[in-house]
Amino acid sequence: MQSPFRTRVKICCISSIAEAQTAIRLGADALGLVGRMPSGPGVVSDDLAAQVVQVTPPPIATFMLTSETTVDGILAHQRRVGANTIQLVDAVSAGTYTQLKAALPSVKLVQVIHVIDERNIDEALLAVQLGADTLLLDSGNPNLAVKELGGTGRIHNWQVSRQIVEQSPVPVFLAGGLNSNNVREAIDSVGPFGLDICSGVRTNGQLDTQKLEAFMRLLS
Ligand SMILES: O=C(O)c1ccccc1N[C@@H]1O[C@H](COP(=O)(O)O)[C@@H](O)[C@H]1O
Numbered sequence: 001m002q003s004p005f006r007t008r009v010k011i012c013c014i015s016s017i018a019e020a021q022t023a024i025r026l027g028a029d030a031l032g033l034v035g036r037m038p039s040g041p042g043v044v045s046d047d048l049a050a051q052v053v054q055v056t057p058p059p060i061a062t063f064m065l066t067s068e069t070t071v072d073g074i075l076a077h078q079r080r081v082g083a084n085t086i087q088l089v090d091a092v093s094a095g096t097y098t099q100l101k102a103a104l105p106s107v108k109l110v111q112v113i114h115v116i117d118e119r120n121i122d123e124a125l126l127a128v129q130l131g132a133d134t135l136l137l138d139s140g141n142p143n144l145a146v147k148e149l150g151g152t153g154r155i156h157n158w159q160v161s162r163q164i165v166e167q168s169p170v171p172v173f174l175a176g177g178l179n180s181n182n183v184r185e186a187i188d189s190v191g192p193f194g195l196d197i198c199s200g201v202r203t204n205g206q207l208d209t210q211k212l213e214a215f216m217r218l219l220s
Helices: 017-025 046-055 071-081 096-103 119-130 158-167 183-190 209-217
Strands: 008-011 030-034 061-066 085-088 108-114 134-138 172-175 194-197
Touching (some): 008 209, 017 046, 017 209, 030 046, 046 061, 046 071, 061 071, 071 085, 071 096, 096 108, 108 119, 119 134, 119 158, 134 158, 158 172, 158 183, 183 194
Parallel strands (some): 008 030, 008 194, 030 061, 061 085, 085 108, 108 134
C-alpha cells in the first residue's frame, strides 16, 4: 500500500483526558489506550480508557491495545472500553479475526508484529490473509519469560519493516523507539502509512507538548 500524502500519526500511551486533547490539538489521527500488559510503561485503567473514548470526536480513531488472546477476553475488554479499533499486541489463533468481526462488525482490527527477523514477513502477510485490517510493526519480544509486547523505546530492523510495507495490501504503521531525531529516517527508509509513538514524545512519563510539536513538524 502506498504512503498517504501525510504520514498518519497515532499518539499512544494516552494517560488522561488532557493528554488526549493535547494530542488531538497537535494533529494526532489516532489515540492509543494501553490495557493490562505483562510489561511496559503505558498501561491505564479500563475506566480511564473508556472516558477518553467518550470524549474523542470523529474522525480521530481510538485504538485499544489488548494483550488478551482469546475471543472472549478481547470482546470483554472491548465492551469495557468501547474503542473503535482493537490493537492486538500478541499473536492470536487463526479464527480469531473472523470471530471478532462477526461480533463487532464496525470495529477495526490492527495486528501488531514484533519485528525480529525476516520470518516476520510471512507472519505479517498471514495476519492480513486471516482478517487483520491494518498492521503495526513494533519492537517487542513475545518470546521472553515476561513478554515484551510494546512500549520498549527501541527501534527494530527497519529493512524487514520496509519489506512488509512493500508487500502488505493493508496500511502499515511503524512503531518502536520513534522520536524527532529519527522520524525522517524512519519515513524515508520504511515508507509506512502511519507512525505510532509513545516514549519519544514524553518526559518523565507525561506527554511533552514541545516534543510532540517537534515530532509533528517533521512529518510529510
Ligand atoms: O506502552 C506500553 O506500556 C505498551 C505495553 C505493551 C504493549 C504496547 C505498549 N505501547 C505501545 O508500544 C509502542 C511503542 O512504544 P515506544 O514509542 O517505543 O515507547 C507505542 O506506540 C504503543 O503502541
